[in-house]
Amino acid sequence: EAQVTQNPRYLITVTGKKLTVTCSQNMNHEYMSWYRQDPGLGLRQIYYSMNVEVTDKGDVPEGYKVSRKEKRNFPLILESPSPNQTSLYFCASRLAGGSGEQFFGPGTRLTVL
């Protein structure tokens, strides 16, 4: 089944404790992105990647890192999480070209205390 998977689905942590949210897709998509969803703000892009070893900042990159060492994986790293990073996070992927349709993972709900 074609899908985007994220882990963990839920995470409660404390300020300053480094964490990684994994994302994997099995559709051989070139593009991958991370978004955060906050009430009243919709979804905002954090980082994106156009292919292996090619990443760039989105609209809200502060406090986050990413890497793209393999085509299928795109982990999101919070080196020192803060309470303002409490949010619902989505990973997405799509093929290069086409209509721009993105496929989303199920989401990771992160709480930073």
Added chain:
Amino acid sequence: GNSVTQMEGPVTLSEEAFLTINCTYTATGYPSLFWYVQYPGEGLQLLLKATKADDKGSNKGFEATYRKETTSFHLEKGSVQVSDSAVYFCALTVQTGANNLFFGTGTRLTVIP
């Protein structure tokens, strides 16, 4: 710049009522337009899309027409069901290296029997 303005919610309708959720956009370049749906506790799923002016996207009884002259992409359904209760997001993308989907703030629809 690129942005989406979406009808504020929440919207509560009785079963079999007519639904309209307004969406207007601004874009640099020629955007593709999307409606995504988020059911409770789930990720975003593509509901429908349109890639050029006057295209009509449709799926599951929902429709939206790409209106370039009014920069709009309103979502409609003639007869809603309880199972349509969800959050609906209008979004656009412009084919650039940024791979960004620009989302509206979302509209929560609740359908009551």
